[in-house]
Amino acid sequence: MPPTQAPTSKAKTRSEINYGLLPELVGYQLRMAQIALFRDFAQGPGELDVTPGLFGVLVIIEANPDLKQSDLARATHLDRSTVVTVIDNLERRGLVDRRAALHDRRSNALRLTTEGTALLRKLKRQVTQHEKRLLGNFSEAERQSLFKLLQKVFPEHR
Amino acid sequence: MPPTQAPTSKAKTRSEINYGLLPELVGYQLRMAQIALFRDFAQGPGELDVTPGLFGVLVIIEANPDLKQSDLARATHLDRSTVVTVIDNLERRGLVDRRAALHDRRSNALRLTTEGTALLRKLKRQVTQHEKRLLGNFSEAERQSLFKLLQKVFPEHR
DNA sequence: TATTGTTATACTCTATAACTATA
DNA sequence: TATAGTTATAGAGTATAACAATA
Numbered sequence: 001m002p003p004t005q006a007p008t009s010k011a012k013t014r015s016e017i018n019y020g021l022l023p024e025l026v027g028y029q030l031r032m033a034q035i036a037l038f039r040d041f042a043q044g045p046g047e048l049d050v051t052p053g054l055f056g057v058l059v060i061i062e063a064n065p066d067l068k069q070s071d072l073a074r075a076t077h078l079d080r081s082t083v084v085t086v087i088d089n090l091e092r093r094g095l096v097d098r099r100a101a102l103h104d105r106r107s108n109a110l111r112l113t114t115e116g117t118a119l120l121r122k123l124k125r126q127v128t129q130h131e132k133r134l135l136g137n138f139s140e141a142e143r144q145s146l147f148k149l150l151q152k153v154f155p156e157h158r
Numbered sequence: 159m160p161p162t163q164a165p166t167s168k169a170k171t172r173s174e175i176n177y178g179l180l181p182e183l184v185g186y187q188l189r190m191a192q193i194a195l196f197r198d199f200a201q202g203p204g205e206l207d208v209t210p211g212l213f214g215v216l217v218i219i220e221a222n223p224d225l226k227q228s229d230l231a232r233a234t235h236l237d238r239s240t241v242v243t244v245i246d247n248l249e250r251r252g253l254v255d256r257r258a259a260l261h262d263r264r265s266n267a268l269r270l271t272t273e274g275t276a277l278l279r280k281l282k283r284q285v286t287q288h289e290k291r292l293l294g295n296f297s298e299a300e301r302q303s304l305f306k307l308l309q310k311v312f313p314e315h316r
Numbered sequence: 317t318a319t320t321g322t323t324a325t326a327c328t329c330t331a332t333a334a335c336t337a338t339a
Numbered sequence: 340t341a342t343a344g345t346t347a348t349a350g351a352g353t354a355t356a357a358c359a360a361t362a
Contacts, residue, residue, distance in 0.1 A: 012229040020221035023315035029308035034192040063178035071170040106343040149304040150187035157181035264320040
């Protein structure tokens with residue numbers, strides 16, 4: 001006869017906890033997937049101390065040479081003052097340059113440095129691996145399906 | 159003849175910006191959906207100053223009367239010290255009680271107060287509306303599909 | 317020895333408001 | 340007047356390390 005479960009005061013494992021209505025909420029699943037994503041991104045093999053947010057900023061700067069900070073703010077849904085902090089960070093690490101913009105002396109023209117370009121190349125490989133881990137047991141049809149459904153929740157692109 | 163587009167220094171709209179490979183990444187779409195979700199949650203009609211995270215904590219405490227803080231930490235993937243802050247916050251607002259646990263004098267037994275239970279009832283209605291807004295243009299089949307695919311990314315429940 | 321809750325501390329990410337230089 | 344960048348400041352949200360009480 002196996003020992004009876006103690007009725008109280010034993011530490012509960014995750015699966016012994018009642019999550020109420022949470023698992024039924026798409027919003028909750030989205031949140032949890034995002035947490036898993038972030039941890040895997042930060043701690044994957046060969047972690048390079050760049051968050052998903054910073055990675056996005058580097059990609060956008062590379063794809064839009066001489067982008068203004070205000071435009072970057074709009075693209076990332078960040079406040080202009082937040083972009084200052086972000087670019088300070090990337091400039092301190094030698095990944096991004098603030099240059100003088102040509103036709104508007106108020107603006108900065110953002111560019112990746114040589115180091116920034118090199119790091120981004122590595123990061124892109126890392127992100128590709130990260131996506132593969134995340135979607136390891138997905139068929140291609142499932143991947144595309146998830147993709148389209150997420151775009152439908154947040155229809156900014158396409 | 160329409161005026162030609164100025165080649166430089168004009169403010170770019172979101173859709174004029176090149177997002178590089180970002181829109182092809184499931185991780186990016188997940189992140190953006192999460193940002194949209196959070197903003198809608200916080201700013202929906204009749205906003206009640208509770209984040210998705212706090213809502214989750216309230217639901218879990220209600221569903222597990224006399225839960226210990228350590229178990230809550232495990233359930234939410236938060237550090238024990240972070241749970242102290244979270245419960246301090248909810249206790250200050252009169253939504254949660256720390257009671258003495260029965261068989262372990264180290265532990266607290268967490269309970270919703272009457273006010274906490276009442277607020278959670280309102281929040282649940284609000285979250286249901288939030289989910290409806292978020293998935294307004296989804297068919298039921300699409301909703302279920304998104305749901306299952308997200309669970310597959312983060313397979314903690316089920 | 318190990319676990320529970322706590323404190324002290326710090327770091328990241330973000331925003332608001334007010335300022336300056338420039339348009 | 341309006342916009343671009345900046346500064347000062349503040350508030351979430353989170354973690355690590357060390358500690359006392361208890362198991």
